[in-house]
Amino acid sequence: MKAGVSRSAVSRTFTPGASVSDETRLRVLRAAEDLGYHVNHLARGLTRRESGIVCMIVSDLATPYRSNLLRALTDQLQNAGRVAMLINTDRSDGSVNRALQQAVRYRADASVILSGMPDKSIIDLCLRSGQRLVLINRDEQQEGLLRINLDDAAAADTAARAFLRAGCHLVAFATSGAGTPSLVAREQGFLEAAKELGLQVIVERQGVTGYQCGRTIAQSLMTRRQRPQAVFCATDLIACGLMDAVRQEFGLSIPKDLCVIGFDDIEQASWSAYSLTTFAQPVDEIALQAVEWLSLPEGSAFAREPLVKLHANIVWRQTVRGG
Amino acid sequence: MKAGVSRSAVSRTFTPGASVSDETRLRVLRAAEDLGYHVNHLARGLTRRESGIVCMIVSDLATPYRSNLLRALTDQLQNAGRVAMLINTDRSDGSVNRALQQAVRYRADASVILSGMPDKSIIDLCLRSGQRLVLINRDEQQEGLLRINLDDAAAADTAARAFLRAGCHLVAFATSGAGTPSLVAREQGFLEAAKELGLQVIVERQGVTGYQCGRTIAQSLMTRRQRPQAVFCATDLIACGLMDAVRQEFGLSIPKDLCVIGFDDIEQASWSAYSLTTFAQPVDEIALQAVEWLSLPEGSAFAREPLVKLHANIVWRQTVRGG
DNA sequence: TTGTAAGCGTTATCAT
DNA sequence: ATGATAACGCTTACAA
Numbered sequence: 001m002k003a004g005v006s007r008s009a010v011s012r013t014f015t016p017g018a019s020v021s022d023e024t025r026l027r028v029l030r031a032a033e034d035l036g037y038h039v040n041h042l043a044r045g046l047t048r049r050e051s052g053i054v055c056m057i058v059s060d061l062a063t064p065y066r067s068n069l070l071r072a073l074t075d076q077l078q079n080a081g082r083v084a085m086l087i088n089t090d091r092s093d094g095s096v097n098r099a100l101q102q103a104v105r106y107r108a109d110a111s112v113i114l115s116g117m118p119d120k121s122i123i124d125l126c127l128r129s130g131q132r133l134v135l136i137n138r139d140e141q142q143e144g145l146l147r148i149n150l151d152d153a154a155a156a157d158t159a160a161r162a163f164l165r166a167g168c169h170l171v172a173f174a175t176s177g178a179g180t181p182s183l184v185a186r187e188q189g190f191l192e193a194a195k196e197l198g199l200q201v202i203v204e205r206q207g208v209t210g211y212q213c214g215r216t217i218a219q220s221l222m223t224r225r226q227r228p229q230a231v232f233c234a235t236d237l238i239a240c241g242l243m244d245a246v247r248q249e250f251g252l253s254i255p256k257d258l259c260v261i262g263f264d265d266i267e268q269a270s271w272s273a274y275s276l277t278t279f280a281q282p283v284d285e286i287a288l289q290a291v292e293w294l295s296l297p298e299g300s301a302f303a304r305e306p307l308v309k310l311h312a313n314i315v316w317r318q319t320v321r322g323g
Numbered sequence: 324m325k326a327g328v329s330r331s332a333v334s335r336t337f338t339p340g341a342s343v344s345d346e347t348r349l350r351v352l353r354a355a356e357d358l359g360y361h362v363n364h365l366a367r368g369l370t371r372r373e374s375g376i377v378c379m380i381v382s383d384l385a386t387p388y389r390s391n392l393l394r395a396l397t398d399q400l401q402n403a404g405r406v407a408m409l410i411n412t413d414r415s416d417g418s419v420n421r422a423l424q425q426a427v428r429y430r431a432d433a434s435v436i437l438s439g440m441p442d443k444s445i446i447d448l449c450l451r452s453g454q455r456l457v458l459i460n461r462d463e464q465q466e467g468l469l470r471i472n473l474d475d476a477a478a479a480d481t482a483a484r485a486f487l488r489a490g491c492h493l494v495a496f497a498t499s500g501a502g503t504p505s506l507v508a509r510e511q512g513f514l515e516a517a518k519e520l521g522l523q524v525i526v527e528r529q530g531v532t533g534y535q536c537g538r539t540i541a542q543s544l545m546t547r548r549q550r551p552q553a554v555f556c557a558t559d560l561i562a563c564g565l566m567d568a569v570r571q572e573f574g575l576s577i578p579k580d581l582c583v584i585g586f587d588d589i590e591q592a593s594w595s596a597y598s599l600t601t602f603a604q605p606v607d608e609i610a611l612q613a614v615e616w617l618s619l620p621e622g623s624a625f626a627r628e629p630l631v632k633l634h635a636n637i638v639w640r641q642t643v644r645g646g
Numbered sequence: 647t648t649g650t651a652a653g654c655g656t657t658a659t660c661a662t
Numbered sequence: 663a664t665g666a667t668a669a670c671g672c673t674t675a676c677a678a
Contacts, residue, residue: 006649011673021647036451041428042374043671045365046654052425056409061397062590067390074384074411078422083429084409086379088397099401102375105364106406128359211594244595267385271534272567273596329665334657344663366655369670 003031014039045107052082054294055103055111055131057122059089063210064266065235065281069114069136072287080291082109089115089122104129110294113138116180116209134290139181141306146293148286148308152182155279155312156189159232159261162277162314164197166259166321168229172202174217174242175234176209183209183234186263190232202228209234214241222250230259230320236266236278243274243319260319263312275318282310326354337362368430375405377617378426378434378454380445382412386533387589388558388604392437392459395610403614405432412438412445427452433617436461439503439532457613462504464629469616471609471631475505478602478635479512482555482584485600485637487520489582489644491552495525497540497565498557499532506532506557509586513555525551532557537564545573553582553643559589559601566597566642583642586635598641605633 003010005024012018013028020028031037045051054077060066074084085108087099100122103111110132113123123140126133133145141147163171173190175183187203194201202224206216214233218241221228233239239262246252254260262269265280289308296304326333328347335341336351343351354360368374377400383389397407408431410422423445426434433455436446446463449456456468464470486494496513498506510526517524525547529539537556541564544551556562562585569575577583585592588603612631619627 007672008649008674009647011671012648015673019647024648038424038427038452040369040430040671041425042365042368042430043654044428044673046363046369046656046671047673049654051365053408053429061394062387062391064385064387067393068385070390070409071384071411071413074409075413078411078414078419078425081421081425083422083425084411085376086393086397086407086409088394088401088407090394090398096401098404099406101361102364102401102404102406104361106376107363107365129361211590215595240594240596248595267534268591271563272538272571273563330656331658331665332663334655335664338657342663347663363655366670367657369655369672370657372670 003027049107050109051107053085053103053106053108054082055085055087055108055126057087057089057100057103057111057113057115059115059117061088061090063237064268065237065264066114068266069281069283069286072283073112073114073290076284076287076291080295082291082294100125104131110134112136112290117178132294134293136286136290137180137182146290146304146306146308148289148310150182150281150312151309152185152312153189153192155263155314156186156232157193158279158314160190160193160197160199162261162320163230163232163259164199166230166255168199168259170200170202170226170228172204172221172228172231173234174204174206174214174221174231174238176213176238177205177207179205186232186234210237211241211244214238214243215245216241218242218245218249222246222252228258230261233260233262236262236264236269236276238262239276239278239319240268240274243276255319255321259321261314265315269315270317277317277319278315279312280315281312285310326350372430373432374430376408376426376429376431377405378408378410378431378449380410380412380423380426380434380436380438382438382440384411384413386560387591388560388587389437391589392604392606392609395606396435396437396613399607399610399614403618405614405617423448427454433457435459435613440501455617457616459609459613460503460505469613469627469629469631471612471633473505473604473635474632475508475635476512476515478586478637479509479555480516481602481637483513483516483520483522485584485643486553486555486582487522489553489578491522491582493523493525493549493551495527495544495551495554496557497527497529497537497544497554497561499536499561500528500530502528509555509557533560534564534567537561537566538568539564541565541568541572545569545575551581553584556583556585559585559587559592559599561585562599562601562642563591563597566599578642578644582644584637585642588638592638593640600640600642601638602635603638604635608633 012020111126112134135147204217207213262278265278269276335343412419434449435457437459458470527540530536585601588601592599
């Protein structure tokens, strides 16, 4: 062709590990440079039957934890020579489904679901269209998918013990109204640990996970006859809202009057207005595991343990006495 | 084929506005359902010479403002029946360039650059490979690209006037060491407005935009012989850091001892720990404009004004006296 | 190592 | 309205 070589030579030049002589490769490369040629991945995907696209299905994208996870994921993905397609599932109307269809139509090799409460139908569609599937902090068990979960129970146990050491006996768990699997696991774990340690616990569920939810919970928790001496929040966002309300509306001091522990270790948890003791989601490790599994050769993917359980380390800051 | 019809019939069924009889369409649709058939967009892109993919080139993805903008953009994009490919330019090594190459190889129809300081070469590459390009809050002028900018000068002017009304005379501008075009525009605008109003202004530049940067600036601003009575922060993140440091390390009260105005109106600005008066980036409007332009038919795209200037409304909260 | 040729799933053109 | 057929740009046997 352009460099006086055949198509195949060109193809081989751009296929890692194909046999081309250095001479021809160079000629091709030079010609490509001149002509501004780039391999067409649409065409490549067509023949190779794999597109190199992996789909990120995410809701609440603008949330600190989610955006951070997405960052880590795309970073690793790029590193592995793949490319991320983003599907935003915030809306509840048909546009989500349309977007999802899109993903299928582009023959994505895989999808990573970091949506809080993905529709079961989403999972099915991905699986049916032959994609590999990674579920982060979710429950569904099915053939051919990888779940990456945190050890929520262990974290909850650590939290309960910290509260006990701080001399608290009446403690609370703050969470959203509708529970994602991980939120539920944290709640269960906390309940069990509390029971074992002889702690009395109030569970407070309000609205949607987020700052406002924390404020609402503070309201109902602090107007009780018996105020809890500590609260374990299912997410940092809840913790932030709760702390603001507790301090400003009830004039309490943290950790003197109330101990607080969060979950996620979002950026804001480290801000000195909060200095929140919390559990760090190992986002980079999550991303690494996901991408590694996606890069496994065809056969071995299913020989692997379909559940990765990661540990969430506690980050001690200033919201627990004697932490 | 499967439904006793030709390929073309199938194609037409899935091509909006093609002529198929209801009867055949129905037959095809039914067969597709049965066989789990989905149009292959890789192949379609190949023949149609447009992929339907638009590329989001973003750095600091986990930052509140960026992730929010990305959310708005993907949302609108999906709504318009297109799909977003995400390129994370955080790293400085080759992986960014590789990722970008990827995008080109997938024959993205367009790219939206929301990166703080994109390499000039990125812009060139996109343009050269025939993509349409949208630049958000950037400067570069070139044929065939749309710039969407905020009216930073007007906002800065509003801020200066607010400070004047609050009785401040010595004011400061807080920004990062390296200035993106919008940060520079805010600075310039503020300087000019201050001059016009007879305000004395200190410009403080430190490190990378973000919370820490705000803390550092507070440090150097509040240890001066003459403390400023107000500070206009180039971003909310800077404002948050500054406020925390000012309150906790210098025991000052806001807005009594110091007025603060931010920019972006990130979620945290509304948290009661800050209640920051700030300028709201009209992210939805930005996204709308971008997607609308991308959807313009071939010819008309270049007939249109290549610069959209949007207004950033001030959101009055509690950090300016008499706001 | 290199070239030839078939085929990947579409769409577009041209008949019918 | 429908069907045949030639692209689209690439990969991959297979042959040389």
